[in-house]
Amino acid sequence: MTIEELEQLAISVRRDNAKFDYQVNVCMDLACASQGAGAIKEALDQAVAASGKNVLVRRTGCMGPCSHGPLVRVDPEKTLYRKLKSEHAEKIVGALGSKPVSELQCDLSEHFEGQVRVVLENAGYIDPSKIEDYIGRDGYKALLSMLTEMTPNGVIHRITESGLRGRGGGGYPTGLKWGTVAKAAGDTKFVVCNGDEGDPGAFMDRSVMEGDPHRVIEGMAIAGYAIGASKGYIYVRAEYPLAVSRLTAALRDARRVGLLGMNICNTTFNFDVEIRLGAGAFVCGEETALLASIEGRRGNPRTRPPYPASSGLWGKPTLINNVETYANIAPIIRNGGKWFHNMGSERSKGTKVFALTGKIANTGLVEVPMGISLKDIIEKIGGGVPGGHKLKAVQTGGPSGGCIPANMLDVGVSYDALLKMGSIMGSGGMIVMDDTSCMVNVARFFMEFCMTESCGKCVPCRAGTAQMHTLLTRIAEGHGSMEDLELLEDLCATVKEASLCGLGQTAPNPVLSTLKYFRAEYEEHIVHKRCPAGICKVSHVEEVTA
Amino acid sequence: MASFIPPALPSDDKRWKIVHATMRKNGFARHALIETLHTVQSSFGYLDEDAIRFVARSLRVPLSQAYGVVTFYHYFNLKPPGRHTVTVCAGTTCFIKGADKLIATAQKRLGIETGHTTPDGEVSLMVARCVGACSRAPVTLMDGEVQGEMTSEQMLAQLERWTVE
Ligand SMILES: Cc1cc2nc3c(=O)[nH]c(=O)nc-3n(C[C@H](O)[C@H](O)[C@H](O)COP(=O)(O)O)c2cc1C
Ligand code: FES
Numbered sequence: 001m002t003i004e005e006l007e008q009l010a011i012s013v014r015r016d017n018a019k020f021d022y023q024v025n026v027c028m029d030l031a032c033a034s035q036g037a038g039a040i041k042e043a044l045d046q047a048v049a050a051s052g053k054n055v056l057v058r059r060t061g062c063m064g065p066c067s068h069g070p071l072v073r074v075d076p077e078k079t080l081y082r083k084l085k086s087e088h089a090e091k092i093v094g095a096l097g098s099k100p101v102s103e104l105q106c107d108l109s110e111h112f113e114g115q116v117r118v119v120l121e122n123a124g125y126i127d128p129s130k131i132e133d134y135i136g137r138d139g140y141k142a143l144l145s146m147l148t149e150m151t152p153n154g155v156i157h158r159i160t161e162s163g164l165r166g167r168g169g170g171g172y173p174t175g176l177k178w179g180t181v182a183k184a185a186g187d188t189k190f191v192v193c194n195g196d197e198g199d200p201g202a203f204m205d206r207s208v209m210e211g212d213p214h215r216v217i218e219g220m221a222i223a224g225y226a227i228g229a230s231k232g233y234i235y236v237r238a239e240y241p242l243a244v245s246r247l248t249a250a251l252r253d254a255r256r257v258g259l260l261g262m263n264i265c266n267t268t269f270n271f272d273v274e275i276r277l278g279a280g281a282f283v284c285g286e287e288t289a290l291l292a293s294i295e296g297r298r299g300n301p302r303t304r305p306p307y308p309a310s311s312g313l314w315g316k317p318t319l320i321n322n323v324e325t326y327a328n329i330a331p332i333i334r335n336g337g338k339w340f341h342n343m344g345s346e347r348s349k350g351t352k353v354f355a356l357t358g359k360i361a362n363t364g365l366v367e368v369p370m371g372i373s374l375k376d377i378i379e380k381i382g383g384g385v386p387g388g389h390k391l392k393a394v395q396t397g398g399p400s401g402g403c404i405p406a407n408m409l410d411v412g413v414s415y416d417a418l419l420k421m422g423s424i425m426g427s428g429g430m431i432v433m434d435d436t437s438c439m440v441n442v443a444r445f446f447m448e449f450c451m452t453e454s455c456g457k458c459v460p461c462r463a464g465t466a467q468m469h470t471l472l473t474r475i476a477e478g479h480g481s482m483e484d485l486e487l488l489e490d491l492c493a494t495v496k497e498a499s500l501c502g503l504g505q506t507a508p509n510p511v512l513s514t515l516k517y518f519r520a521e522y523e524e525h526i527v528h529k530r531c532p533a534g535i536c537k538v539s540h541v542e543e544v545t546a
Numbered sequence: 547m548a549s550f551i552p553p554a555l556p557s558d559d560k561r562w563k564i565v566h567a568t569m570r571k572n573g574f575a576r577h578a579l580i581e582t583l584h585t586v587q588s589s590f591g592y593l594d595e596d597a598i599r600f601v602a603r604s605l606r607v608p609l610s611q612a613y614g615v616v617t618f619y620h621y622f623n624l625k626p627p628g629r630h631t632v633t634v635c636a637g638t639t640c641f642i643k644g645a646d647k648l649i650a651t652a653q654k655r656l657g658i659e660t661g662h663t664t665p666d667g668e669v670s671l672m673v674a675r676c677v678g679a680c681s682r683a684p685v686t687l688m689d690g691e692v693q694g695e696m697t698s699e700q701m702l703a704q705l706e707r708w709t710v711e
Contacts, residue, residue: 035682201680276581278619295577356681358683429638431639455618
């Protein structure tokens with residue numbers, strides 16, 4: 001396909017869409033789908049057919065505020081309906097052209113106002129199974145215009161200029177990484193997309209892969225051109241079967257219209273992508289373990305250097321980026337590096353998607369400019385803690401991150417600020433906890449996770465996490481001593497220093513951050529044999545040790 | 547390469563043809579090991595010794611490596627699942643929203659630990675590490691179907707329906 005053909009197609013898609021008086025978009029992402037969005041779509045289809053009105057009913061990816069689902073948005077008015085059931089379909093269709101059905105309507109303007117959508121720009125607007133829908137919203141324009149107008153170096157320059165940093169957790173500058181792989185010696189290179197999304201409680205990458213699969217593929221193809229690779233792999237966790245089938249279909253469609261394959265856009269550029277399935281091992285999100293897994297082996301990480309950039313898949317130079325990192329690429333190429341650079345904070349540019357969950361009114365996906373305060377995310381966008389409870393902490397970064405206490409939420413979200421507070425940006429899980437959560441128990445939960453997920457290759461991580469878990473259990477159950485706290489801190493330092501890969505190196509973070517900000521809670525368990533949140537089953541020993 | 551003839555299918559069970567197709571699609575390459583094991587598990591529900599042997603021989607992977615891979619990844623089951631499976635998500639959000647209570651309830655009702663199947667082979671109780679529906683935590687999968695905002699009562703009612711069937 002040439003750029004002219006692509007533009008023609010985009011125009012005709014937009015023209016076809018404009019023929020409809022109304023577009024009824026039905027969110028069919030996991031949260032809404034699990035509450036009958038499929039049946040709602042069918043009912044809407046029938047109601048439209050019966051009404052004789054000129055309406056397009058479209059299924060879309062995640063619209064964001066999942067706790068209000070099933071959601072339907074009617075365009076062009078942008079009327080949002082919440083908590084729908086199939087029996088509401090007739091009413092909604094009947095109301096098209098007159099006043100919206102007010103009792104089903106919801107006003108989430110405050111929720112949406114603080115958000116800026118780059119990665120999620122298509123979420124809620126396209127049918128993920130239709131490549132035409134993606135093309136209609138400027139999809140693949142970046143890829144084809146780049147192929148005709150830009151050199152690989154020019155692409156890398158633009159990504160560097162944007163200031164984009166890896167969204168998989170570490171925040172490594174993306175342009176720098178691309179440049180390194182591009183310069184690495186060797187004819188065969190690979191592009192790998194990390195879709196393992198191991199952080200339990202995060203689902204941004206799932207939603208992007210399911211809701212806008214072509215965006216990821218386009219980002220990977222651009223990367224392939226920039227670094228000189230003709231083959232890519234997407235590694236998707238097995239728990240996401242829908243992401244796998246959406247990506248499979250998207251790859252097939254992209255090949256069919258010549259956006260993947262040989263001589264793309266009549267140039268010498270060849271590129272194709274294969275999907276590889278994970279098999280339920282958290283450590284496989286770590287890049288060297290992930291590569292081992294793609295090669296069909298156990299997901300054991302190895303020491304770096306050599307970094308994958310010089311020796312990755314089958315020993316070849318390999319670029320690994322996260323799903324959301326790739327999802328940012330096409331807009332940067334389209335709009336320029338400066339455009340991206342102008343969003344965000346000093347050293348963290350652009351936007352970040354967070355999966356906002358836990359004890360918060362508006363759970364779901366949000367995309368915010370970097371630098372926005374955590375407080376604004378929680379209170380304005382998230383709608384605060386429901387049920388009269390008090391906000392206690394926000395967890396970011398999953399098992400590698402930490403708990404940020406309620407009194408520190410004025411800080412703006414950036415890689416550096418979160419690190420300074422003892423947490424990390426992570427991939428985007430943001431779990432809100434209220435006064436009903438016990439921080440000792442939370443620390444124990446994460447340690448249990450790391451203990452189970454440790455691959456066992458290095459001793460500090462394998463044995464250290466198990467020992468820390470024992471100590472945390474002892475404390476939670478009321479058998480701990482103050483010396484145990486010291487021992488725990490000691491172990492944290494050792495495991496952090498001496499572990500082979502990021503899993504062990506970051507496993508102490510949840511403990512360290514809760515010890516730092518919620519030490520009193522640990523002491524309550526130890527000294528007074530009491531769990532302030534009333535979660536832990538603390539055994540009351542009569543002869544309390546002084 | 548050309549001289550390698552993969553071993554015959556273990557039986558004329560049609561599902562082996564699906565497994566064979568996965569391997570053929572990947573040119574019987576060793577790196578297709580995990581891919582192939584996935585196909586075996588999705589076709590048969592679990593991986594038994596015969597299946598692991600067959601896949602290892604077909605891909606010319608040492609048996610130790612094949613077994614090592616099967617046991618490394620949590621997703622692979624070495625035992626057949628029950629007629630029904632209830633999976634409770636124990637990811638962070640579900641944990642914060644009380645997944646441990648759901649697990650305890652299920653354990654008590656079924657009389658088994660997690661990762662096991664009732665002696666009559668009816669129900670397996672599994673835990674998952676986040677299924678990506680965190681916004682509706684706590685989440686269970688009832689025979690693979692995502693159900694959010696789960697309560698102990700709802701879960702017990704579903705288990706009850708399975709026993710009546
Ligand atoms: C234990 C561990 C788990 C990880 N899990 C993920 C993951 O699920 N998804 C991801 O993109 N990166 C994960 N990473 C980070 C990757 O190793 C790697 O840095 C990342 O994929 C690079 O992409 P980026 O530069 O675009 O962020 C993990 C790292 C560690 C140490
Ligand atoms: S934590 Fe349970 S679905 Fe994500």
